[in-house]
Amino acid sequence: MNDQTQQLEAITQKEYKAGFFTDIESDSLPPGLSEDVVRQISLIKGEPEFMLEWRLKAYRHWLTMETPEWAHVHYPEIDYQAVSYYSAPKKKTDGPKSLDEVDPELLRTYEKLGVPLDERARLAGVAVDAVFDSVSVSNTFKDKLAEQGILFMPISEAIQEHPELIKKYLGSVVPQKDNYYAALNSAVFTDGSFVYIPKGVRCPMELSTYFRINAANTGQFERTLIIADDDSYVSYLEGCTAPMRDENQLHAAVVELVAMDRAEIKYSTVQNWYPGDENGKGGIYNFVTKRAACRGESSKVSWTQVETGSAITWKYPSVVLQGDNSIGEFYSVAVTNNMQQADTGTKMIHLGKNTSSTIISKGISAGRSSNAYRGLVRIGPNAENARNYTECDSLLMGDKCAAHTFPYIEVKNPTAQVEHEASTSKISEDQLFYCKQRGLDVEDSVSMIVNGFCKQVIRELPMEFAVEAQNLLGLSLEGSVG
Amino acid sequence: MKVLTDIHTDFAAVANSRDVMVADNAHWKTLRQQAKEQFERNGLPGRKEEDWKYTSLWSLGQEQFVHQVSQPGYADIHELKLVEDAYRLVIVDGRVDLTASYLDGLPEGLTVTPFSQSIDRASEFLNQQVNLEKPGFNAMNTMLMNEGIFIEVAANTKVDKPIELIVVNSGHTAHYAMHLRNVIVLGKDSQATFIETYAGNNQANGLTDVITEISLADKAELFHYKLQRESLDHYHVATMAASQAADSQWHNTNISLGGKLARNDVHSQLLGEQSHVTMNGLYLVTGEQHIDNHTRIDHAVPNTTSEEVYKGVLDEQSHAVFNGKVIVHKDAQKTDANQSNRNLLLSRGCEIDTKPEMEIYADDVKCGHGSAVGQINEDQLFFLRARGLDEVSARSLLTFAFAVDVIERISNEELKQSITGVIEKRLPRGGA
Numbered sequence: 079m080n081d082q083t084q085q086l087e088a089i090t091q092k093e094y095k096a097g098f099f100t101d102i103e104s105d106s107l108p109p110g111l112s113e114d115v116v117r118q119i120s121l122i123k124g125e126p127e128f129m130l131e132w133r134l135k136a137y138r139h140w141l142t143m144e145t146p147e148w149a150h151v152h153y154p155e156i157d158y159q160a161v162s163y164y165s166a167p168k169k170k171t172d173g174p175k176s177l178d179e180v181d182p183e184l185l186r187t188y189e190k191l192g193v194p195l196d197e198r199a200r201l202a203g204v205a206v207d208a209v210f211d212s213v214s215v216s217n218t219f220k221d222k223l224a225e226q227g228i229l230f231m232p233i234s235e236a237i238q239e240h241p242e243l244i245k246k247y248l249g250s251v252v253p254q255k256d257n258y259y260a261a262l263n264s265a266v267f268t269d270g271s272f273v274y275i276p277k278g279v280r281c282p283m284e285l286s287t288y289f290r291i292n293a294a295n296t297g298q299f300e301r302t303l304i305i306a307d308d309d310s311y312v313s314y315l316e317g318c319t320a321p322m323r324d325e326n327q328l329h330a331a332v333v334e335l336v337a338m339d340r341a342e343i344k345y346s347t348v349q350n351w352y353p354g355d356e357n358g359k360g361g362i363y364n365f366v367t368k369r370a371a372c373r374g375e376s377s378k379v380s381w382t383q384v385e386t387g388s389a390i391t392w393k394y395p396s397v398v399l400q401g402d403n404s405i406g407e408f409y410s411v412a413v414t415n416n417m418q419q420a421d422t423g424t425k426m427i428h429l430g431k432n433t434s435s436t437i438i439s440k441g442i443s444a445g446r447s448s449n450a451y452r453g454l455v456r457i458g459p460n461a462e463n464a465r466n467y468t469e470c471d472s473l474l475m476g477d478k479c480a481a482h483t484f485p486y487i488e489v490k491n492p493t494a495q496v497e498h499e500a501s502t503s504k505i506s507e508d509q510l511f512y513c514k515q516r517g518l519d520v521e522d523s524v525s526m527i528v529n530g531f532c533k534q535v536i537r538e539l540p541m542e543f544a545v546e547a548q549n550l551l552g553l554s555l556e557g558s559v560g
Numbered sequence: 561m562k563v564l565t566d567i568h569t570d571f572a573a574v575a576n577s578r579d580v581m582v583a584d585n586a587h588w589k590t591l592r593q594q595a596k597e598q599f600e601r602n603g604l605p606g607r608k609e610e611d612w613k614y615t616s617l618w619s620l621g622q623e624q625f626v627h628q629v630s631q632p633g634y635a636d637i638h639e640l641k642l643v644e645d646a647y648r649l650v651i652v653d654g655r656v657d658l659t660a661s662y663l664d665g666l667p668e669g670l671t672v673t674p675f676s677q678s679i680d681r682a683s684e685f686l687n688q689q690v691n692l693e694k695p696g697f698n699a700m701n702t703m704l705m706n707e708g709i710f711i712e713v714a715a716n717t718k719v720d721k722p723i724e725l726i727v728v729n730s731g732h733t734a735h736y737a738m739h740l741r742n743v744i745v746l747g748k749d750s751q752a753t754f755i756e757t758y759a760g761n762n763q764a765n766g767l768t769d770v771i772t773e774i775s776l777a778d779k780a781e782l783f784h785y786k787l788q789r790e791s792l793d794h795y796h797v798a799t800m801a802a803s804q805a806a807d808s809q810w811h812n813t814n815i816s817l818g819g820k821l822a823r824n825d826v827h828s829q830l831l832g833e834q835s836h837v838t839m840n841g842l843y844l845v846t847g848e849q850h851i852d853n854h855t856r857i858d859h860a861v862p863n864t865t866s867e868e869v870y871k872g873v874l875d876e877q878s879h880a881v882f883n884g885k886v887i888v889h890k891d892a893q894k895t896d897a898n899q900s901n902r903n904l905l906l907s908r909g910c911e912i913d914t915k916p917e918m919e920i921y922a923d924d925v926k927c928g929h930g931s932a933v934g935q936i937n938e939d940q941l942f943f944l945r946a947r948g949l950d951e952v953s954a955r956s957l958l959t960f961a962f963a964v965d966v967i968e969r970i971s972n973e974e975l976k977q978s979i980t981g982v983i984e985k986r987l988p989r990g991g992a
Contacts, residue, residue: 479923502927
């Protein structure tokens with residue numbers, strides 16, 4: 079190890095900056111999972127009968143499934159009976175109607191994280207449906223959105239108020255039996271966001287939810303459903319940080335997007351959950367199922383993600399291109415440091431004619447981490463003139479980390495054009511020398527080079543997120559050059 | 561279930577009947593016993609096995625293969641040999657055909673014999689490059705193989721002529737299954753060219769199961785060409801595996817034209833610094849053929865390089881699979897690895913599944929891979945048509961140009977010519 083490496087390593091050892099724990103009385107179910115727990119969650123949420131049936135169906139199927147082992151990640155077996163499946167901040171009788179009524183402790187937490195909930199929210203034009211552990215605490219801009227007929231609410235509310243939409247769309251993209259974690263989520267999800275954009279409406283602002291895992295031992299099972307009806311547009315932001323905990327916390331979210339004729343959905347994520355300490359102790363297990371259906375013709379879904387957190391990330395935001403001329407995009411930056419493990423990528427399933435997809439994936443591994451891209455591009459026999467372009471680049475920092483690429487390409491139509499390219503490299507001595515010679519210190523040089531490496535993805539993010547993402551990249555990688 | 565259980569041929573019983581042959585060699589005997597146990601346990605892989613995800617062995621399992629021939633059939637070696645002047649071993653229906661072979665006047669330092677004639681020496685190298693546990697045919701081959709070629713080149717020897725192995729399944733005995741093992745050992749600073757051809761008459765509908773194990777000492781260089789042109793009703797499963805010491809070079813070209821179901825596993829372990837492997841491949845599939853190529857390169861030490869180009873042309877209802885794995889092990893710094901897989905789809909109904917994989921555990925490396933699936937370029941087609949070529953010829957010419965790229969990389973001029981000839985005849989729509 080040379081001087082530079084040591085210097086860099088010293089900087090990398092900085093503590094997780096969002097690591098603090100808010101002490102609010104939580105209203106939790108005892109740990110354990112059974113049909114009764116599923117029934118109780120449904121009861122607490124005041125759900126109609128069909129929802130309970132739906133959950134039970136998922137739960138019963140989950141019992142018959144096996145934990146998937148194909149991902150390139152290693153972790154001790156999860157004891158699902160040790161997890162508490164419901165936790166809500168203590169409820170006041172009527173619930174908060176405005177910010178004044180919100181628990182000030184909560185607000186301070188958001189403050190520390192820089193969540194623009196109050197005045198800043200309005201200035202930034204962001205409507206926040208903040209999920210604190212499992213119950214949505216505050217909705218802003220709801221009225222303004224309601225004027226245009228846009229529904230933006232916690233999914234538990236939507237289940238009560240718009241059961242017809244829930245019946246029609248929930249589980250239509252990610253069925254209850256889709257995979258192990260999706261089945262678990264379907265059985266026990268407590269909250270999440272619901273968005274419906276009516277025909278011809280362009281959502282006037284970026285919708286945003288900040289997730290935050292707080293109470294210890296609480297699995298977070300979010301469920302998000304976004305429906306963009308004909309000729310509509312919506313941009314949705316999702317960002318997360320979690321307080322420092324020693325126990326591994328399970329997160330198994332499901333996100334479903336439905337884009338009808340000529341509709342467009344842009345879904346951006348910045349994920350910065352607690353990654354565990356430098357020895358791999360603690361950290362979030364992030365097992366997420368995200369899938370979009372481009373159901374209508376000329377519809378478009380674009381996933382952009384910046385993944386810097388979590389001990390283990392297991393996530394493949396996918397697009398099923400059913401409608402003719404539909405478009406799927408996936409832009410991703412995944413950063414792993416210390417003992418983090420990421421197995422992430424996307425699936426583009428081309429079914430309609432003239433469908434196209436673009437995949438840009440940038441993986442950065444440092445420390446003793448492992449970072450894998452796993453992707454699938456499938457061109458069905460009827461997908462005439464389908465087009466895919468995939469680029470995945472890996473940047474390695476240090477000789478103990480690992481980077482992998484597993485791109486699956488399946489083509490059943492002779493008019494398809496599919497291209498895949500991947501490269502692996504490290505930050506070269508030359509690049510560093512060049513920067514340092516011009517007066518930059520190592521840390522800034524690395525940050526600059528990394529930001530250059532990720533530029534293709536970062537520029538897809540909405541403005542507010544792009545800034546946060548760039549800071550995050552710098553933060554996550556400080557001092558990892560070897 | 562990860563295992564294919566429905567296997568109609570009683571391979572284990574055949575193995576028992578073949579045990580007489582190995583009685584004298586303790587090492588071989590032990591290996592065979594282990595292989596039998598392994599095969600009893602795991603049989604053949606099912607499609608849940610990641611390496612067999614796209615290739616189903618179900619139909620192979622349904623076959624009743626025959627392991628006895630009353631009399632070998634006939635093979636026209638003049639048609640099949642790819643170079644005139646070579647040391648040649650011919651195996652027809654599992655038996656060495658001495659009249660067609662030419663093993664006279666071997667230079668000093670070169671040993672070329674049928675496997676069955678060098679059992680003791682060849683057995684020393686058995687199963688060094690293949691792993692019985694690996695899902696596939698290693699266990700079956702180890703318990704059943706009874707012939708093949710053994711080549712040993714002494715240190716500092718440059719072999720003056722290519723060594724050619726021609727294996728023919730004559731189709732004389734229906735459903736005949738051959739299990740062969742080739743062992744190639746190159747001493748320090750030696751050099752050789754090895755050409756293997758697998759052919760069969762049109763009616764052949766059996767199985768060729770072959771493993772070629774290669775060991776390259778320091779500075780050894782092997783030019784290795786494999787041409788598989790068996791009948792379209794035949795099964796072909798093959799492994800080529802090499803371990804490479806420092807400064808050694810393995811130039812492997814793997815051409816697959818025949819077979820109803822053909823599977824190749826090509827594996828190089830770069831164990832010494834400055835060693836290099838080239839893997840070139842071409843597969844032309846048509847009808848209902850299924851051809852699967854799995855390659856794997858292990859960069860185990862620093863300063864090794866690899867270069868891989870696989871190309872495929874798919875026509876009619878055919879199905880091709882490519883899986884290329886490059887693994888850069890911990891501390892294998894300064895690895896330079898390049899891999900590409902390109903596929904040309906000519907018709908509705910064909911399917912390609914490709915997966916170029918990289919697993920990298922060292923940081924100071926240069927690794928890249930690419931894969932592409934596409935069709936004949938309309939602009940190029942227009943260019944040729946504007947110059948008076950009819951559509952069929954223009955398409956053939958472009959297809960040939962796509963495929964010939966792999967052939968161009970063959971350094972032996974005579975071989976390049978003869979393989980080009982074979983490819984031209986075999987190309988969809990008759991070649992250019």
